[in-house]
Amino acid sequence: MARPKKKRCIYNDPGFRYFKPRGIPLTQLNIIHIELDEYEAIRLSDLLEMSQIEAAKHMNVSRGTYQRILNSAHKKIAEALDKNCAIELKGGTVEIINPDLAKKQE
Numbered sequence: 001m002a003r004p005k006k007k008r009c010i011y012n013d014p015g016f017r018y019f020k021p022r023g024i025p026l027t028q029l030n031i032i033h034i035e036l037d038e039y040e041a042i043r044l045s046d047l048l049e050m051s052q053i054e055a056a057k058h059m060n061v062s063r064g065t066y067q068r069i070l071n072s073a074h075k076k077i078a079e080a081l082d083k084n085c086a087i088e089l090k091g092g093t094v095e096i097i098n099p100d101l102a103k104k105q106e
Helices: 035-048 052-059 064-083 097-106
Strands: 008-010 031-034 084-091 093-094
Touching: 008 035, 008 052, 035 052, 035 064, 035 093, 052 064, 064 084, 064 093
Parallel strands: 008 093, 031 084
Antiparallel strands: none
């Protein structure tokens, strides 16, 4: 029996759930699902330019787990761009943390 997944901490709920090519109705597109922890990994590494070690600590996972999450997200985004698919952000074993409260606790 596999060990249950540990909750990954994310500090930014994107506020949207779909990202799609312009001019094509969502009903006509294939959808690629990106979990919220994968979105957070992309945000931390590519937008905030954190190192993998910093980002892993931020998400409360090991560096190896973080790297697997990030690689999975990059692959899914590349596939969506290559195949003209919509991206849906949903799910995952996550705990959404208010960033203002997290700063006060540090």
